[in-house]
Amino acid sequence: MTAASTHAAPLSMGHTGYAASAGLPLGPAGLPETRTTTTVEAGVTMTHIVRGAFDPSTPWVVELSIPSSRTSPDPDAPPRVVQDQGSADDLVRRLTAAGFGAQSQPVRQPAVADVPASVIGYRVRSTSTFPSQADATAYVTRLKAAGFAARTWYAGWDGASMSKGQWSINVLTIDPREFRGHLGATFGPDLVDRETTTALGTYAHAKAAVNGGFFVLDPKAGAPGDPAGVGVYGGILESETVAGRPALVLDDRALHTRISRPLWRGSLSSGSSRVDLDGINRVPGLIRNCGGDAGDQPTDHPLHDATCTDADELVAFTNAYGPSTPAGAGSEVVLDGNDRVVRVEARRGTTLQTGQRSVQAIGNLTSKLTPLRPGQVARLDLGLTEAGGGNLVRPRTTVINGAPQLLRDGAGSSPQRWCTTVIPWGRSVSR
Known part of the structure; x- marks a missing residue:
């Protein structure tokens, strides 16, 4: 069995992390939380966690996909939810002209282990809010009919929200005591073409696949699909590092994992x-x-x-x-x-x-x-070596790029409510 994924994949390993009896660190303490676990393969389980409940006082919103524009650092990249301010403002003007109320909002990142607090970009949301997802979906239908791409979004999922949920989370756990498969990454047939996680999982004949890592999207930024950072696949170095950035080091048999700055x-x-x-x-x-x-x-x-x-x-x-x-x-x-x-x-x-x-x-x-x-x-x-000199280009080793580092020594560098459930083990792929 191969547990596959795409670029860098954080999965939990063993019976640690998310399995803490206190529940997930999401929303106020004491929220109801249910877990349903199924066995994928010997030593591999999938746990579906539902925490809290939708709060009637917390609205649904509609969020737009923002096309790249001449102001974007990636003018030929596909539309995305967070863009530069110029591209976001341009979409707001187009929406207003079409009769849809919209506003551009900064997306703020709190300080993490190796990046200071900052505005990472801008999102565009409708000025209208909705009491239910069905109402928001009806508005999305109107937007799509007018040529815009949009999705529904529960405001309680925003990072600064103190909503009571609801959150629905899937966690794949590998227990190295029972696992008999292979854990690693794949970039598919080649590095230069992007594939979906599903396609990569199929390519690797994987029982489980998780998306991970960063890669090029815009042809003017390089070859779409090229890992934007270090990549070791099957013990072969195929992509260089982004100097100073962390990477996830995985063992083929799921015996250990670690964060390194190679x-x-x-x-x-x-x-x-x-x-x-x-x-x-x-x-x-x-x-x-x-x-x-x-x-x-x-x-x-x-x-x-x-x-x-x-x-x-x-x-x-x-x-x-x-x-x-x-x-x-x-x-x-x-x-x-x-x-x-x-x-x-x-x-x-x-x-x-x-x-x-x-x-x-x-x-x-x-x-x-x-x-x-x-x-x-x-x-x-x-x-490719670790800071202490250990060789990372060796059989049974996978290295996947990532950044920024959210945790160091089990803690973030500023107060924040992240679901810190992970890291011991991610199978990844390259796209």
Whole structure:
């Protein structure tokens, strides 16, 4: 059995975390809470938790999907609930012109372990509120008929609400004492195409799948589907880190899990010449979520849901990337399984055969590859280690990107009511 998922997946492991007798830390103390547990596989259970009840005094609202606009950092990304202020305000104007009352609202993030309190974006909601979900659904139908995408939302689910519920939560638990399957991640047939969690679970023949991790959505931000941060799948490093960002490290047999801030390295060496790499399996020049090196603009620090740029880069590619490597100006060297040069191209974009890898160069680093000749040995070295030096590129290990870190040593860095039920164990995939 494989427990699958997509990108980074927090699941609980063993009989810890959410199973605390005090109940979930949602809403006021003493709310009614029921749990129904079913067995998925030996050592794997699914628990459905229902806490509290809908409060008649708490309204339903309608929330809009906001298309990207010219002000968005990802102008070609699909619509989403939280966008930049310009895109949100633009949608409010369109809704008003169509006769629908709407307002833009800031979405505030409290301080967490490694990110200060901030406004992470803006959402758009109708100015009308509704006593029931059925009433809100009728309004959604009107909006959709007018060409807008919307959903119903219970105001009691907002982070600052002290509503009495109702919350409905599913928790997948893996007990390592009984588990006989495999826990890990999959990105599907290749890294560059996005799939749904259901499709990825089917691809992995999984009994359970959970969505997780961050990845590129906008073609102008890179290759849609490319993990936006570290990725080790089946013991193979396929994506570099966002420097300083946490990652989830998983064991194939569910024997342990941990949060790590790994360090990656990459280099290409030939004779006495050695050059450092900037990335793995991504479009050169585009660094999603930033956190690269000092040449990146506007920053080399992590910057969530943003794309930094660098005109001069060296990026390695494996067979996992896709049908062909990114095309464009620059140079590319193709290596066989023994790190011997197969060919050197004056432009980027080629098809890799089984066992082959390549390195692309752009900008002033293009000349670093052109002296190489077929038959010459050019050693490609890719590695990922923990801060203490432990190797993370090894069989039976999966590493999934994430951020920001909500908890450290069992506590957040500011008072907040998160359901902290998780982390020991997540199966993930890449999309």
